[in-house]
Amino acid sequence: MSTAMNNVGRPTRLVAGTGAVAETFTGNKALMLEEPLLFERGSLDRSGVDLPPVPPVPDRLAGLGRDVVIGLPGFSEPEAVRHYTRLSRQNYAIDLGIFPLGSCTMKHNPRLNEKMARLPGFADIHPLQPQSTIQGALELINVLADWLMKLTGMPAVAMSPKAGAHGELCGMLAIRAALDAKNDPRRVVLVPESAHGTNPATAAFCGFTVENIPANARGRVDFDAMMARLGPDVAAVMITNPNTCGLFEPDLKRISDAVHAVGGYVYCDGANFNAIVGRVRPGDLGVDAMHINLHKTFSTPHGGGGPGSGPVVLSAALAPFAPIPFVRKTATGLELVEEDTAGTHAADSFGRMVAFHGQMGMFVRALSYMMSHGADGLRQVAEDAVLNANYILASLKDLYTAPFASSGPCMHEALFSDDFLDGTGLSTLDLAKGLIDEGFHPMTVYFPLVVHGAMLVEPTETESKANLDQLIGAMRHVATQMLADPDAWRTGPHLAPRRRLDETLAARKPVLAYKDSEAA
Amino acid sequence: MSTAMNNVGRPTRLVAGTGAVAETFTGNKALMLEEPLLFERGSLDRSGVDLPPVPPVPDRLAGLGRDVVIGLPGFSEPEAVRHYTRLSRQNYAIDLGIFPLGSCTMKHNPRLNEKMARLPGFADIHPLQPQSTIQGALELINVLADWLMKLTGMPAVAMSPKAGAHGELCGMLAIRAALDAKNDPRRVVLVPESAHGTNPATAAFCGFTVENIPANARGRVDFDAMMARLGPDVAAVMITNPNTCGLFEPDLKRISDAVHAVGGYVYCDGANFNAIVGRVRPGDLGVDAMHINLHKTFSTPHGGGGPGSGPVVLSAALAPFAPIPFVRKTATGLELVEEDTAGTHAADSFGRMVAFHGQMGMFVRALSYMMSHGADGLRQVAEDAVLNANYILASLKDLYTAPFASSGPCMHEALFSDDFLDGTGLSTLDLAKGLIDEGFHPMTVYFPLVVHGAMLVEPTETESKANLDQLIGAMRHVATQMLADPDAWRTGPHLAPRRRLDETLAARKPVLAYKDSEAA
Amino acid sequence: MRYLPLSTADRSAMLATIGAASVDDLFSDVPAEAVLDGPIAGLPNHASEMAVERALVKMAGKNKTASTNPFFVGCGAYKHHVPASVDMVIQRGEFLTAYTPYQPEIAQGTLQVLFEFQTQVARLTGMEVANASMYDGSTAMTEAVFMARRITRKPKCIVSAGVHPHYTSVLNTLTRFTGDVVEAGVPSFTKGAPGDDLAHLIASIDADTSSVVVQNPNLFGHIADLTPLADACHKAGALLIVVVTEIVSLGAIKSPGEMGADIVVGEGQSLGAGLLFGGPYLGLFACREKHVRQAPGRLCGETVDASGKRGFVLTLSTREQHIRREKATSNICTNSGLIALAFSAHLTLLGEKGLRHLAALNHARAVQLADRLGRVPGVTLLNGPFFNEFTLDLGREARPVVRKLAEKGVLGGVSMGRLWPGEKSLTSGMIVAVTETATDEDFDAYEDALDEVMAK
Amino acid sequence: MRYLPLSTADRSAMLATIGAASVDDLFSDVPAEAVLDGPIAGLPNHASEMAVERALVKMAGKNKTASTNPFFVGCGAYKHHVPASVDMVIQRGEFLTAYTPYQPEIAQGTLQVLFEFQTQVARLTGMEVANASMYDGSTAMTEAVFMARRITRKPKCIVSAGVHPHYTSVLNTLTRFTGDVVEAGVPSFTKGAPGDDLAHLIASIDADTSSVVVQNPNLFGHIADLTPLADACHKAGALLIVVVTEIVSLGAIKSPGEMGADIVVGEGQSLGAGLLFGGPYLGLFACREKHVRQAPGRLCGETVDASGKRGFVLTLSTREQHIRREKATSNICTNSGLIALAFSAHLTLLGEKGLRHLAALNHARAVQLADRLGRVPGVTLLNGPFFNEFTLDLGREARPVVRKLAEKGVLGGVSMGRLWPGEKSLTSGMIVAVTETATDEDFDAYEDALDEVMAK
Numbered sequence A, B: 001m002s003t004a005m006n007n008v009g010r011p012t013r014l015v016a017g018t019g020a021v022a023e024t025f026t027g028n029k030a031l032m033l034e035e036p037l038l039f040e041r042g043s044l045d046r047s048g049v050d051l052p053p054v055p056p057v058p059d060r061l062a063g064l065g066r067d068v069v070i071g072l073p074g075f076s077e078p079e080a081v082r083h084y085t086r087l088s089r090q091n092y093a094i095d096l097g098i099f100p101l102g103s104c105t106m107k108h109n110p111r112l113n114e115k116m117a118r119l120p121g122f123a124d125i126h127p128l129q130p131q132s133t134i135q136g137a138l139e140l141i142n143v144l145a146d147w148l149m150k151l152t153g154m155p156a157v158a159m160s161p162k163a164g165a166h167g168e169l170c171g172m173l174a175i176r177a178a179l180d181a182k183n184d185p186r187r188v189v190l191v192p193e194s195a196h197g198t199n200p201a202t203a204a205f206c207g208f209t210v211e212n213i214p215a216n217a218r219g220r221v222d223f224d225a226m227m228a229r230l231g232p233d234v235a236a237v238m239i240t241n242p243n244t245c246g247l248f249e250p251d252l253k254r255i256s257d258a259v260h261a262v263g264g265y266v267y268c269d270g271a272n273f274n275a276i277v278g279r280v281r282p283g284d285l286g287v288d289a290m291h292i293n294l295h296k297t298f299s300t301p302h303g304g305g306g307p308g309s310g311p312v313v314l315s316a317a318l319a320p321f322a323p324i325p326f327v328r329k330t331a332t333g334l335e336l337v338e339e340d341t342a343g344t345h346a347a348d349s350f351g352r353m354v355a356f357h358g359q360m361g362m363f364v365r366a367l368s369y370m371m372s373h374g375a376d377g378l379r380q381v382a383e384d385a386v387l388n389a390n391y392i393l394a395s396l397k398d399l400y401t402a403p404f405a406s407s408g409p410c411m412h413e414a415l416f417s418d419d420f421l422d423g424t425g426l427s428t429l430d431l432a433k434g435l436i437d438e439g440f441h442p443m444t445v446y447f448p449l450v451v452h453g454a455m456l457v458e459p460t461e462t463e464s465k466a467n468l469d470q471l472i473g474a475m476r477h478v479a480t481q482m483l484a485d486p487d488a489w490r491t492g493p494h495l496a497p498r499r500r501l502d503e504t505l506a507a508r509k510p511v512l513a514y515k516d517s518e519a520a
Numbered sequence C, D: 001m002r003y004l005p006l007s008t009a010d011r012s013a014m015l016a017t018i019g020a021a022s023v024d025d026l027f028s029d030v031p032a033e034a035v036l037d038g039p040i041a042g043l044p045n046h047a048s049e050m051a052v053e054r055a056l057v058k059m060a061g062k063n064k065t066a067s068t069n070p071f072f073v074g075c076g077a078y079k080h081h082v083p084a085s086v087d088m089v090i091q092r093g094e095f096l097t098a099y100t101p102y103q104p105e106i107a108q109g110t111l112q113v114l115f116e117f118q119t120q121v122a123r124l125t126g127m128e129v130a131n132a133s134m135y136d137g138s139t140a141m142t143e144a145v146f147m148a149r150r151i152t153r154k155p156k157c158i159v160s161a162g163v164h165p166h167y168t169s170v171l172n173t174l175t176r177f178t179g180d181v182v183e184a185g186v187p188s189f190t191k192g193a194p195g196d197d198l199a200h201l202i203a204s205i206d207a208d209t210s211s212v213v214v215q216n217p218n219l220f221g222h223i224a225d226l227t228p229l230a231d232a233c234h235k236a237g238a239l240l241i242v243v244v245t246e247i248v249s250l251g252a253i254k255s256p257g258e259m260g261a262d263i264v265v266g267e268g269q270s271l272g273a274g275l276l277f278g279g280p281y282l283g284l285f286a287c288r289e290k291h292v293r294q295a296p297g298r299l300c301g302e303t304v305d306a307s308g309k310r311g312f313v314l315t316l317s318t319r320e321q322h323i324r325r326e327k328a329t330s331n332i333c334t335n336s337g338l339i340a341l342a343f344s345a346h347l348t349l350l351g352e353k354g355l356r357h358l359a360a361l362n363h364a365r366a367v368q369l370a371d372r373l374g375r376v377p378g379v380t381l382l383n384g385p386f387f388n389e390f391t392l393d394l395g396r397e398a399r400p401v402v403r404k405l406a407e408k409g410v411l412g413g414v415s416m417g418r419l420w421p422g423e424k425s426l427t428s429g430m431i432v433a434v435t436e437t438a439t440d441e442d443f444d445a446y447e448d449a450l451d452e453v454m455a456k
C-alpha cells in the first residue's frame, strides 16, 4: 500500500495563495476520476460472469487445446461497471452538448430508437434462420427501403453496405459492373478536390484511377474544369452534394447530364443529405448512385466511431447490378434473394458485400426515426439544419474569416478559415482546444482541404437557439481573446481530463497494445 | 446575445503564472458543465412529446377547465436528454466509486436486476387487475417472502412497507395491535441512544412514548440499564443489530428473553442485516419484528433518495396482526387477501399500510439478487462485508481515533471519531470535504450521535481490495496533511462542481421553489 | 460469484492485516446458539445470470400485461405512455446509484432535479411549495392529516366518501392508534355526481375539525368545484386537504390550489413511473409556504457556495427524524427520489403545451368511450362531469362482469365490489379509465365484449 | 415534433439575423426543376412515440426469436448470453453518442477502451497488434488479403474451401475488379475432417502466392493444426491469414498466432453484440507489429499529454483515407466502435477464467448434443475434432429438414443447401451450433423433433 505518493509520484500540494489543491493523492479531481487500464487492475482469476458447471465429458479437441496463458484479466461486475462508467465520463458526447463536427451530422439520438432496436423480435434473430421465421425483419427492411427510395426519388436501393465508405464501394462496384457488362474499359473517376477522403480511396479500392477536379472561387466544383476533363475515358464522377464546404452544387444536374452524355455515371456522396432531405430528391439531379449515412441523416448513434449503415440508392441504369442479398416481394410474403436464387432474380448482381444482410440494428433505429418525423418532419429537419448553420455563419462572419460567405447562404454547415488569426502564431487547432475548455466539442478542423485552416461547423437541427447563442458567444469570446492576448492560448486545453496530447510521439514510437512490463 | 460576459458576469482570465484558465466564458470547465434550471431554459410552448390529435368532442368539465397559465416549461427531447445528462454528471454514485456511507449499505446494483424489473410481465401490470391475470406477480412476491423468512428464521413476513421507516411502522403497529388485542395499555418503547432517528420517530408516530437507553463503553446497549428500566409499562424495545456503531449486540438474545418475560416485544432494526445475512438468523435471537431494507442488503438501487422497500419479518406472536394485502396459497393458485377476504383470512390484521401491494419493482430486483447469490453467496456477502470493514479499521486505527476498536472486531462498518484532530480546529466535516476532492464520497458523518464527530465507514462486500487500499491511502493522506498543515483544509472541497455550500443560509431564508422573477 | 471482487488471496492478505486467523473470528460476538455452520438450508445456491433470467422471464410470462390487451383499469393507477428517454434518464448510473444527497457539493444533479421537481409539483397543484416526495399518494394523505392536526391543534378529520377507499384505509390504520378522530362515509351512487358529498362535508365541519379530505377527480371520476368547501373549512379554522390520484387531470381541470386547498397530496405515478403492479409509486405533497415547517419529508432549497455560485442543499431538516427523532414531523427517511426524477423528466418533456394536450386527449377519449359504453344495453353512465375516468352502473353485480371481460382479453375496469366489499348499494358499479394509450380497436373490442357479457 | 427545438419565433428571429426573408431563400441554389413544394407524397407524416412503437412492436412480433425457441443456428453468428451490464455500458450517452475520437483530450474514454480492445484482441488471437475494428469478419478478411498483397507484392490468394462461403463471396466481389487472383475450391464432405483441405493448400502454394486464407474452426466446425500450413506459407514468402468466426473458440483452442498466422481476422459478434439479424457486427483484425503500417482501419496508441500524463490518441493515420486518400490502405472510415466496446466489456467481465469456462462449457455441451443427434436413425456425425459446432450428414436433402424442424419450433441449424446452393455433394449436410444458452430441455426437444422428421 503506497500511502506516501500519489499516482504520478508527486506529493500533493496547495497552489500558493489560491487555496486550490493542485494535485490530489489519487490524481482524481472530485468527480473527474482517473481510471487505470484494465490490465493494471484486473486479474486472470477474477470474473464478472457466473456460468453453469461444465459437464464432465472427454474433450474432442484433438490435442489443440489452448494451454498457455492468454493474458486476459477480468473484473467482477462491480469493478467492470465502474471501469466503463468512469471512462465514459472522460468523453464528450452529443448527450452533453452541441457537437458541431462539420460533415458528421451529430444530431440527437432519440432513445425510442434504442428501445426499438432492442425488441427481441429484431435483436434476437439469426441471419440464417429459415425465412418463414423472419418475415417481420424482411418487412422492416422493405419498408425502410421504400422510405429511402421515395425520399431520394430513386428506383432502387442496396441495403447491405455497412457504412458510408462501404456504400461508396457499393456504388462504385455497381458502376464497374455496369461498365464490364458493356465491355467498357474506361477507368478514370473524377473527384473534386474538396471531396471526403473516402471518395478517392474507394475509387482506388475497386480499381479506378482518380483524378482531381478543382473548386471554383465560390467553393463549388469548377464546372468548366469538369467539362474540359470529361471524355470517353471517364467512368464516373463522384460529387458530394451539398458539398464538403457546406454548399449546394447548383450545377449538379448539368454535370450529370454531361457525364451521361459521354457514357459515364454519377456517384453522389450523400453524407450531407441532412441539408436537403424532404426538399430535394437526388433522383431529380441525375444521380446514378448515392449512399445515405443512416448514422448521420437518420440519427443512428455514432458510438464513438461506429457502427454506421450506408444504404445506396441506385438509378435504373445501375439497379440490375445491386448486391445480394436483397428483399423481394412474392405472392406469399417476402423473400431474401441470396446465392441460391440470385441466378433467377439477380443475374447481373455484382455479388455479395458482407456476410449477412447489413446493419439490421441501424435499420430499426433509422425507420423509427423516419416514422417519428414523417415526410413533414423530415422536410423541417432540413430547413432547421440549414437555418441553424446560416445563423452561425451570420453571427460569426464579421470576426471569423468566412471564405464563401459572400457567395450566399450555406447549407447545413458553416465554413470558416483561420486566416483571421494571421500574425498571432495561433491556428485552428489552438482555437479548437480553447473551445474544449469552454465545454464544447470543437468543429471539424482542417477539412475540407481546399480551405486553409478550415473550421467546418455543423450544428444540425436538434440544437436550440439558446445553445447556438452560447456557442456563438464562446466562439466570439475565444477568437477575440486570441487576437488580444495570443500567448494565453497556445497550450490549451487546460481543464479537460488531459492537456494537449502528443500525437507526434504516438506515431513515432507506436504503442498499440499494453505490454505487461509497462506495469508500475 | 451576451457575448461580452460569462455566466457570472466576470471576464475570463488566466491565473498568473499557472497558465490555467480560471473562469471560462460559459462557466463550464471542459467536461464539467454548468446547467441552468429548467425554468430558465425551457418554454411553455415547447414539448418533447408528440401526441395524436384530440378528437373534437364537447368537453364534460362543467366549467372547471384550467384556464390560467400553469407555468410548466417544456423541452424538446434533445434538450431534455441533455439537461438530465449534464445534471447527472454533477453527482457522485456507486457506479463511479466506493460510497462508504455507514448505515446505508451502498453496494453495487447489478444491471440484471434492472433488466428483470423492466420485463413487461412485471412492470406493465396494474395492481387492480383481476387476480387470474397476475398470478406470476403473486408468485414472485411469494417466492421472495419465502427467501426472507428462511434467511431470517421467522415464520411470517409483511411485504407492503415502502421503506425501512415504513417497515418500522409496520412492526410497531403490529405490536400496538397485539397489545390492544390483549387490552394491554403499556406504551413505553425503549430505544438505545445510538438508534437511527427513524426508530424514535416511528414509535412516536404510532402513539408510543420513547425513552432512551444509553450505550456502554464498548458501544453496545448498556445491558444493566436496559434491565433496570424493563417493567410492565414497557411495550417494546427497538434494537438495531448489528448496531449503528457497526457492532454486534451480543446480549440481544438475553434482552429479548427479558423483554418477553415482562410481556413486551422486541423490534429489531434490520438496516444492517448485510453484516449477518446467511450467518445469523434474527429469529434465533428472539426478535418479534424486523424490517429488511431491500435497498440496502438486497441491492435495489438507492436512486438518489429512494424508492426503497422494507418488508417486515414477524414472529408467531405478531404474525396475526400483519397488514393486508398479502398473498395466500389456495388449492388453485395464489390469492391476494384484501378487504373483501380479510374477514376470513386476516381477522386480526391491523389493516392496510399503502394503497396497493408494496414495491413490486424492488421485489423483482431483490429476488433477482437473491437468486443470483444463492444461500452460499449471501453468506459470502456477509463475510466479505465484515472483512472489508475490519480491513479498513485495522488500516486506519493508528491514525484515526477508533473509539471501540479495542473491544474487538467490528461488523460491516468501521467507526471513527475526530478526536485525533483536536487542536487543529478541523473536524469531521473538513475531512469529509477533503475526501471529496480525492474523488471519494465521504463516509457517514456525525452519526451515530453517541460518538463525537463520528465517521462511519461502510465499504460493503462489492469493493475490491485495490479500492479499499486506495481509500485507505487517501484517508491517511488527508488526515496526515490535516495534522501537518491544518489551514489548507478549512475550505474544501475545491475541485467539485460546487465549493462548500451554505446550508445555514438555505435554512434561514428557505427558497424551495423557483420564482419566475429570479430569472436573469 | 460475479458481484464479489475479493479473491481467496485477497481475503488471506486482509485477514493477516487485521490479525485474525479466519473470518469466523470476526463474528465472535455472535452467541453460540445463533451461529450457523453453513448456507441456510432450503434455499438454492448461486446461479448464473442466464438461469436467473430464465426463471424470472417465466414468472413474468404468467401475467397479462396492460400493453398487450385492451386496457381500462384505473382507480389510483393509470396506464400512460412514458417516453423512452425518461427511462434512459433514470438509468443514468449517477442518478440510479446515488444515495440521498447528504454531500451537496457532489450531489448537485440530484438536488437540482429535486428543486425543479418541487417547483413543478407546486405549480401543477397550484400551491406555493412541495416536498421532495413521499412513498405514494395514500401515505402522503395520512401525513397531510397529521400535519393539519399539528397546525390546527384540533383532533378531527372529515374524509369525503369520494376518496379512494384504500387511501382512507391507510389513514384509519394509523389513526386507530394515534387517537386522531376520522369521520368517513359510504359514497352515494348518485347519477350525475357519484360520490359527491360536498354539501354533507360542509355541514359536518365543526370547531373540532382540523381538516377535511376530499379527492378530485373522486374515486368515481366525478369532478367538482371545491371552492365552497375551502371557504367553509377556512371559516371554521380547518384545513382543506385535496387528494389527486390522477395527476394528469391537472392539465385540464382547475388545480386544488386555485380552489383554496391548504394541502394537496397526490399520486404521481401517471407521469414517469408506469404501472409496476402498485409500486414504487410517487407521493406528491404540496402546501402553503407558511405551513412548510410542519410538512413531512425532505425539502431541497437554494443557496450559494463559498465562491458565490448558486447551488442546492437539503434544508429545514430540523423537522426530520434524523435531527428531531421522536419530535419529527414524520418518520419518513428514504422516499421516492428516482420516481420523482422520472416524474419531473416526463413533465419536462411534456411541458405545459404537452401536458394540456395529453389531458385534453385523455378527456376527449374518455368522453367518446363513456358515450359508447353508456349505449350498451343494460349499462348506464353515472357521471356528469368527469376527466378520464367514469363509472358505469351495470344493473347487476359488476365483479363477475370484470372477470368475464378479462377472459375475453379485455381489462375493462375495477368493480366497486372489489373496492367497497359488502356495500350492497355499490356492487353494480364498474369504474373505467381511458388514457391516450387506448386505440379505436381497443374501444371496439371493449364495446363488443361488454355487449356480449351483458347480453348473457 | 419532439426532436426539433426551434420554435416559430426562434425561426423568425434567426432569419432576421441572417437577413433572409424566409427559409426558402436559403435554398436558392437548388435548381427550379428539383424544388419540392411540400412533403414528399406517399409517405406518412410525423407520428407519436406510441404510434411508432406500436407499429414496430407489431413487425417484431412476426419473427421467431432465438431465446424463445430451442436454438442451434450458427455458421458465423452465434447466440451467446450477453451480461446485462454490457448493454448498460454501451447505453452510456458518453459512449453511445460520441463521434470518432478526433479531439483526444475529451475522448479518453473511447480511446482507452480502444486501446484495451486492441490489446484484448491481440492476446486472444495470439498476435502482437490489432486495429480498432472493421465492419465485420467478412470485410476484414477481404482487407487482409489486400494487405498481404501490399506486403508481399504478389498477386495470388488461395482460399481454403473450409472458409465460410459468404466470406469468400465478399472477397470475390472485390477481386473481380481489383485483379487479385483468388483460388478457392469446393469443400470435401469427409467424415472426420469435413472441409479440411490443408494438404491441398500446402501443395498449391507457389511463388505467386501472397496469402493463404483458412478458417479455424472451419465452416463445418472442424478444427485443425495450422502449423504446417504456416510453415509452408513462410517458406514460400506468403502470409497465412486465419479467419475465426466463433471467437469464443479461442478460449479453448490454440490461437492462430500460436500456430504461425501472419494476419488473423475474425467476427467478434459472439462477445457483446448478440445476433441482430446479421449486423451491426464486429470485424476483428490482428497482425504482426512489423506489418502494422500496411494494416487497414484505425489504430489507437499510447502517448503523453503536455503535463506528462499518459493518454491515448488515434495514430498512424497516414495509412488512412482522410490523409492518404487514393493511396490509403483501405477506404474504411466509420467502423464498429460501439460493438468493439461491447466486445471488450463482455471480455472484461469474463476475464481469462470466465472465457475459458465459457469455451469449455460450449465445447462440452456441443459434444453432448453431437453424440445424441448422431444416434438419431439416419443421422451421421461428420466431425472428428470440433469446438461448439458440428456437421450432420442427414443422408437426404437437409434444407427441408431444417424447415420442418422450424415448423416444430426448433431452429436446428443451417443446411449446406443454403450456403453452397447447387453443390450436390453437400446437400445432405446440416451444421449445428451449440452454446451455453441451450438447456437440457432444448436438447430433448431437438432430439425428439429430429427423430420425428427423420422418421418420415
Ligand SMILES: Cc1ncc(COP(=O)(O)O)c(C=O)c1O
Binding pocket: A103, A104, A163, A164, A165, A166, A196, A198, A199, A240, A244, A269, A271, A272, A293, A308, A309, A310, D332, D333, D334
Ligand atoms: C462527406 C463524407 N463522405 C463519406 C463519409 C464516409 O462515411 P462513413 O464514415 O460512414 O464510412 C463521410 C463520413 O465521415 C463524410 O463526411
Ligand SMILES: Cc1ncc(COP(=O)(O)O)c(C=O)c1O
Binding pocket: B103, B104, B163, B164, B165, B166, B196, B198, B199, B240, B244, B269, B271, B272, B293, B308, B309, B310, C332, C333, C334
Ligand atoms: C439503521 C437504520 N434504520 C432505519 C433506516 C431507515 O430506513 P429507510 O431510509 O429505508 O426508511 C436507516 C436508513 O437510513 C438506517 O440506517
